[in-house]
Amino acid sequence: MNKDNDFYMLQMWLDTNERSLAWLSRRLELHKNTIQNWKRDGIIPESKKLAICYITGQSYEQLF
Numbered sequence: 001m002n003k004d005n006d007f008y009m010l011q012m013w014l015d016t017n018e019r020s021l022a023w024l025s026r027r028l029e030l031h032k033n034t035i036q037n038w039k040r041d042g043i044i045p046e047s048k049k050l051a052i053c054y055i056t057g058q059s060y061e062q063l064f
Contacts, residue, residue: 004042006042007044009062010024049063
């Protein structure tokens with residue numbers, strides 16, 4: 001797991017499950033550009049990480 005990039009494991013999950021950034025943005029009710037910024041910067045706000053875990057069905061430890 002790459003501790004320098006929060007988005008790395010999430011991107012792997014999205015790719016494995018054939019989900020897009022648009023799908024994630026709709027589920028989180030955020031603009032797609034917000035998700036793209038997270039991907040570019042490699043940083044996901046702590047306040048959104050648990051929501052991502054809930055949406056993906058993965059544990060916090062698995063994704064982050």
